[in-house]
Amino acid sequence: MGEGRKVESLEAVRRSLRTSLDRTRALGAALARAGPRLDEIRQRLPMMEAAVRPIRADRDALADAGGHIGRAVVPAAAVLKVFDAVHGLERPLLSDPRADLPGYLAVLKHLEEALRFLSDNCGLAVQWLDDIVDYLDDQTLADQRFIMGLKSCLDSLNSSPSPLDGGLLAATLDKLESEFRLLLAEHTTPLPMPPDASDASTISTSPIPVLVINKLRAILERMTANHLLDRCVSIFVDVRGSNVRASLRALNLDYLEITPDEFNDVQSIEGYIEKWGRHLQFAVKHVFETELKVCIEVFEQTGPPDVAVSCFADIAAQAGILGFLRFGMIVAETRKDPIKLLKLLDVFATLNKLRLDFNRLFRGKDCVEIQNQTRDLIRRVIDGACDIFWELLHQVELQRQMPPPSDGAVPRLVSFITEYCNKLLSDEYRPVLTQVLIIHRSWKQEKFQEEMLTDAILNIFKALEANFDIWSKSYGDTSLCFLFAMNTHWHFYKNLKGTRLGELLGEAKLKEHEQYKDYYVAYFLRESWGKLPPLLSREGLILFSGGRVKARDLVKQRLKGFNESFNEMYLKQSSWVISDNDLREKMCQLVVQTIVPSYRSYMQNYGPLVEQDASASKYAKYTAQSLEKMLGSLFQHKPRRTMSLSIGHSNGKLNSVMNNLSRSASTVIVLVGQWILSKFSQVELMHILIRILPPPSSRHHVPMSLPGDGDCFRLPPAAAARET
Numbered sequence: 001m002g003e004g005r006k007v008e009s010l011e012a013v014r015r016s017l018r019t020s021l022d023r024t025r026a027l028g029a030a031l032a033r034a035g036p037r038l039d040e041i042r043q044r045l046p047m048m049e050a051a052v053r054p055i056r057a058d059r060d061a062l063a064d065a066g067g068h069i070g071r072a073v074v075p076a077a078a079v080l081k082v083f084d085a086v087h088g089l090e091r092p093l094l095s096d097p098r099a100d101l102p103g104y105l106a107v108l109k110h111l112e113e114a115l116r117f118l119s120d121n122c123g124l125a126v127q128w129l130d131d132i133v134d135y136l137d138d139q140t141l142a143d144q145r146f147i148m149g150l151k152s153c154l155d156s157l158n159s160s161p162s163p164l165d166g167g168l169l170a171a172t173l174d175k176l177e178s179e180f181r182l183l184l185a186e187h188t189t190p191l192p193m194p195p196d197a198s199d200a201s202t203i204s205t206s207p208i209p210v211l212v213i214n215k216l217r218a219i220l221e222r223m224t225a226n227h228l229l230d231r232c233v234s235i236f237v238d239v240r241g242s243n244v245r246a247s248l249r250a251l252n253l254d255y256l257e258i259t260p261d262e263f264n265d266v267q268s269i270e271g272y273i274e275k276w277g278r279h280l281q282f283a284v285k286h287v288f289e290t291e292l293k294v295c296i297e298v299f300e301q302t303g304p305p306d307v308a309v310s311c312f313a314d315i316a317a318q319a320g321i322l323g324f325l326r327f328g329m330i331v332a333e334t335r336k337d338p339i340k341l342l343k344l345l346d347v348f349a350t351l352n353k354l355r356l357d358f359n360r361l362f363r364g365k366d367c368v369e370i371q372n373q374t375r376d377l378i379r380r381v382i383d384g385a386c387d388i389f390w391e392l393l394h395q396v397e398l399q400r401q402m403p404p405p406s407d408g409a410v411p412r413l414v415s416f417i418t419e420y421c422n423k424l425l426s427d428e429y430r431p432v433l434t435q436v437l438i439i440h441r442s443w444k445q446e447k448f449q450e451e452m453l454t455d456a457i458l459n460i461f462k463a464l465e466a467n468f469d470i471w472s473k474s475y476g477d478t479s480l481c482f483l484f485a486m487n488t489h490w491h492f493y494k495n496l497k498g499t500r501l502g503e504l505l506g507e508a509k510l511k512e513h514e515q516y517k518d519y520y521v522a523y524f525l526r527e528s529w530g531k532l533p534p535l536l537s538r539e540g541l542i543l544f545s546g547g548r549v550k551a552r553d554l555v556k557q558r559l560k561g562f563n564e565s566f567n568e569m570y571l572k573q574s575s576w577v578i579s580d581n582d583l584r585e586k587m588c589q590l591v592v593q594t595i596v597p598s599y600r601s602y603m604q605n606y607g608p609l610v611e612q613d614a615s616a617s618k619y620a621k622y623t624a625q626s627l628e629k630m631l632g633s634l635f636q637h638k639p640r641r642t643m644s645l646s647i648g649h650s651n652g653k654l655n656s657v658m659n660n661l662s663r664s665a666s667t668v669i670v671l672v673g674q675w676i677l678s679k680f681s682q683v684e685l686m687h688i689l690i691r692i693l694p695p696p697s698s699r700h701h702v703p704m705s706l707p708g709d710g711d712c713f714r715l716p717p718a719a720a721a722r723e724t
Contacts, residue, residue: 093172097179105218108172112225173226180219180232184239187212190247191290193282207290213297220302229303236298237314240291244319247287251279256323260330266340273331273343277350280324284354288361291315306364313366321362325373332380336388338395338420344385345432351378352435386440389433393456396463404471407638408483409577410491411471417464418495421457425500454504461501482524483576489517490583521587528569529591533598535562541606552609559610559619562599566622570630578635592631600624 089111097104187208208216223232255272263269292312299308328347334340351358351374362370399413423429430453438448468488475481493513496502502510536558541551578584603624610619622630 090168093168093175097175098182101179101215101218105176105222108176108222111169111172112222169226173223173228176219176222177228177231177235180216180223181235181239183212183215183219184208184236188239188243190243190250191286193251193279194286208294208297216298217301220298224303229307233299233307233311236295236311237318240294241315241318244287244291244315248279248283248319251282253279253320253323256320256327258327258330260333263334265337266331266334266343267337269331269334270339270343272327273346276324276327277346280350281354283319283321283324284357284361287319288312288316288321289357292361306366309364310366313362313364313370316362316367316370321370322373325370325377328377329373329380332377332384336384336391338388338392338416341385341388341392342423342429344381344388345429345436348378348381348385348436349432351381352432382436382440385433385436389437389456393460393463396460396467400467400470404474404484405577407575407577408475408480408487409637410487410579411468414464414468414488414491415495415579417460418492418501421461421501422496422499424457425454425504430500457501458504461505477572479524479528479573480576482520482527483578486517486520486524486587487577487579487583489513489520490580493517494580517583521590524587525590525594528573529594532562532565532569532595535565536598536602538602538605551606552613555606555609556613556619563619563621566595566627570634573634576635577637579637581637584635584637588632588634591634592628595631596624596628599627 089107092104092107093111095104189207191207220229220232223229255269255275258269258272266273292308295308295312295315299311328351331340331343331347358374361367362374396413396417405411424433434448434450434453437453441448472481472485472488475484490513493510496505496513497510541554578587599622603620607620613619
């Protein structure tokens with residue numbers, strides 16, 4: 001029994017130990033599972049300690065802190081609310097503004113208002129938060145690590161360089177800038193040159209529609225509000241300036257790049273001067289006028305008051321208005337000659353037509369260079385024109401020492417001066433020249449009187465008449481002298497009658513030239529061809545049978561004398577010229593009437609005496625018809641360079657006048673030589689050449705230095721020194 005109890009007790013102990021062991025194991029497992037949680041609790045204890053620390057603070061301090069925190073959080077909350085609104089604007093502002101530009105600009109305005117609010121209040125809110133953190137730190141109402149974390153965040157907000165909107169405003173303004181350029185480019189096209197460049201009636205108010213102008217203004221308003229007007233001005237100058245250059249490029253303005261070294265005188269660029277006038281009028285009255293209108297319409301209501309004029313000045317300078325002025329300066333600096341006077345008057349007339357336009361378009365300090373160059377050009381044009389005009393008389397007098405034309409034709413100086421003076425007195429040039437003289441004298445504080453112009457031109461013509469008188473006396477051949485006088489007097493009458501210069505001279509003066517022409521026609525016939533009919537004298541011619549042989553000998557002798565005189569006179573006068581066709585035909589008829597009837601009558605009466613002779617062809621060389629044909633071919637105008645105020649150039653350069661004259665003379669020599677060889681034997685030709693060749697001392701003379709023939713109107717030494 002006793003042993004049985006012991007066994008039961010041992011089993012009970014064993015069960016108890018096993019139970020305890022199981023419990024210990026369970027407790028160990030539970031402890032193992034609780035370890036990480038204990039670590040977490042241990043880590044959170046400081047934070048929990050800080051959180052519960054205010055509970056341990058003074059109640060009054062906690063109450064005061066609540067008020068401070070409330071006042072600091074309210075502005076911060078407002079700022080955060082605005083930040084949320086800014087983020088809400090990102091989607092519409094990053095879209096294409098073209099779809100709805102007014103709506104886009106309205107959203108941009110909201111963004112600007114929000115950013116202004118943030119700019120004004122964000123710093124204040126941060127300052128409030130910074131103050132409350134300092135208060136919590138001073139009152140030890142929060143954990144130190146917590147306080148340091150808050151201060152670090154606030155410091156980063158204060159020192160951050162990033163924009164408050166994250167760059168949204170900059171991206172929006174870039175889109176508006178692109179839209180501004182696109183709108184301009186789409187409504188900018190080069191202007192074609194109208195038929196009449198001086199007519200400004202075809203210019204519309206603006207080539208850009210009003211709706212587009214309003215859009216551009218709206219964009220400028222927002223860009224200006226964000227201090228980016230200069231970027232829009234740069235875009236405008238670039239787009240519109242390129243358009244102006246394209247409009248002018250179509251005119252082929254390469255001649256504006258010409259340099260003084262590329263030509264000799266104004267005649268070599270005469271064609272360019274006419275183009276220059278038309279192109280400058282088109283540029284000013286159409287192109288630049290249009291650009292100023294566009295500048296004013298776009299910028300007038302935006303930005304500083306002078307931005308439109310400044311913008312236009314940049315466009316004009318880039319487009320090449322100064323190139324037009326430089327070309328005019330080149331014309332003013334060319335060598336002086338009478339043609340240059342007309343071209344300077346053309347330049348002045350163009351500038352004077354554009355005077356009001358220049359003053360209106362190129363005003364203000366931004367166009368000061370254009371203003372200065374324009375004034376300088378006008379001064380040089382006026383000075384140059386007046387210098388040439390007042391020197392014309394002296395230049396005509398200088399020609400007095402030159403020999404007259406060897407063929408008796410009208411001197412080219414005569415034809416040039418008569419035409420030139422008529423041009424100066426024409427409706428085209430007289431008002432311009434008068435205005436130039438008035439301005440020039442006003443600069444010297446002198447008055448101008450209308451008769452000064454007419455007196456100067458009359459003095460030039462009187463000097464020309466004096467030249468003519470001296471030239472007339474320089475001919476060794478009296479007949480040639482009469483032919484020259486006849487030619488020139490008729491030229492004066494015919495080319496001055498009904499002209500401004502003719503009216504200035506008066507009808508009596510013109511009638512005098514006509515009477516002198518008739519006078520010299522009669523003297524010419526008497527001293528030349530009028531001497532031939534008496535050679536066919538009928539004296540001593542007895543036709544009865546006993547005197548027939550003697551009569552035949554007399555007829556042969558007289559026909560021989562007539563033939564020799566006729567041949568000599570014909571060959572000599574074949575090189576003479578009557579410049580006017582009507583006068584030439586009339587003169588030929590008079591010569592025919594002087595010679596042919598007498599010769600025909602003589603041959604009809606006495607020709608049979610020699611026609612039956614074996615040597616008849618030696619005496620009866622001509623028929624009345626052949627004489628009439630030969631005499632009708634006299635005084636032909638020889639091919640040569642004609643004098644004109646408008647000289648054409650095939651290559652745009654002034655060809656050598658002497659080369660032209662040489663080629664013309666060569667052509668005449670060849671034609672005359674071929675005719676002579678067909679008519680005469682070598683022996684006869686030698687005798688003819690001996691008779692017609694001038695003395696050796698007169699074969700080579702200096703040709704007349706006429707306008708268009710060389711450097712005729714040279715400046716006298718003093719004037720040349722001034723020009724240099």
